[in-house]
C-alpha cells in the first residue's frame with residue numbers, strides 16, 4: 001500500500017504517547033471473551049442527566065430561535081445565570097457581559113487558552129500528574145510544558161519555590177486544579193493566597209480549573225481562587241456543568257476572568273468555533289438555578305461509594321487515603337509495586353477490573369493507580385471480592 005502523502009505535523013508528533021492504549025486493548029479483549037468488566041477507568045458520571053434538565057432541553061430545542069449560530073459571547077441570560085451562580089456559591093460579583101464566556105465544555109476553553117497567550121519559547125507550568133489538555137494545549141501553541149511534581153507528602157500541591165528561575169522567567173501560565181484530577185486532593189485557602197502572590201510577583205496568569213467544585217463530601221466546600229484578594233488581577237477560572245450535573249455529553253461550561261483575559265480567549269474561539277448550541281445554553285440556565293439540591297444527593301452517593309471502595313482497598317493492602325472531593329480514589333500500589341501500567345494490565349487480565357495507571361497522567365503519577373467512583377456499590381463489592389482472590393489468593 002502507498003504511504004499517505006502527508007506526515008503528521010510536528011505539533012502532533014510532539015504529543016506524548018497515549019499510555020492508555022494497552023489498557024484499552026486489554027479491556028476490549030476481556031469484553032470479547034465475555035468477561036463482565038467492572039470499569040473504574042472512565043471519569044464520566046454513571047447516572048443520567050437529571051430529568052428537569054432533559055425536559056428543559058426538550059422545550060429549548062423546539063424553539064426555532066435557538067437553531068441559529070450562537071452569538072460570539074453567547075446567550076446573555078446564560079451569562080447572567082452564571083454570574084448569579086458565582087455570586088451565590090462564592091460571593092463574588094462578575095460582569096456577565098465582559099467577564100464571563102460560555103465554552104464548549106471546560107476542556108475546549110482550557111485547551112484553547114494557550115493559543116491566546118503562549119508563543120514558541122514560552123513555558124506553561126503544569127502539575128504532574130495532571131489532566132492532559134494542559135500539556136497538549138501548550139504544545140499546540142508551540143509552548144513548552146514544565147512539569148511540577150505533585151507529591152503525596154505535600155498534599156499533592158505543587159512547590160512553586162522549586163521551579164528554577166530560568167523557567168519562571170519564560171512562564172506565561174500556571175495551571176492549578178483543586179479539587180484535583182487524578183489525585184482527588186483539595187487545596188486550602190492558604191495555597192491560593194500563595195499562588196496569587198507568586199503569580200503577581202512573576203507576572204504569570206493562573207489558570208484555575210474548578211471542574212469538581214461541586215463534587216465534594218469533606219467538611220469544607222472547595223473555594224474559588226477569586227475568593228482570595230488580588231486573584232482578579234492574575235487569574236482565569238474554568239467552570240463546567242459536566243461533573244456537577246451529569247452533563248458530560250452536553251458540552252457546556254464557562255470561563256471567568258477580567259476582560260483582558262476573556263477577550264483574547266474569545267478572539268481565538270471566534271476563529272475556530274461558533275459557540276455552544278443556544279438550546280444547550282438555555283437549558284444550562286435551569287441546571288445552574290437548581291443544581292445545589294441535586295449535587296447534594298449525588299455527593300451522598302459518591303461518599304458512600306468512596307467509603308466502600310477505600311475500605312475494600314485498605315483491606316487489600318493499598319496504602320490509600322480517603323479523598324474529600326472529586327469522584328477519584330488515587331492510591332499508591334500495594335506491596336511496594338511500582339509499575340502502574342503492568343499492575344493495571346495484570347488486574348484487567350486476571351479480574352476484569354479496569355483502573356487507570358497513574359503514569360498515564362504524567363511521570364510523577366508512576367506507582368499510583370486511579371479508581372473512579374462512577375461505579376455502583378454492588379459492583380464495588382464484587383470488585384473487592386475479585387481483587388481479594390487475585391491479590392491475596394483468598
Ligand SMILES: *Cc1c(COP(=O)(O)O)cnc(C)c1O
Pocket residue numbers: 043104105106107108131177181209211239240241242243248251252253
Ligand atoms: C472532567 C474534567 C474537566 C471538564 O471537562 P468538560 O470539558 O467541561 O466536560 C475539566 N478539568 C478536569 C480536571 C476534568 O477532570
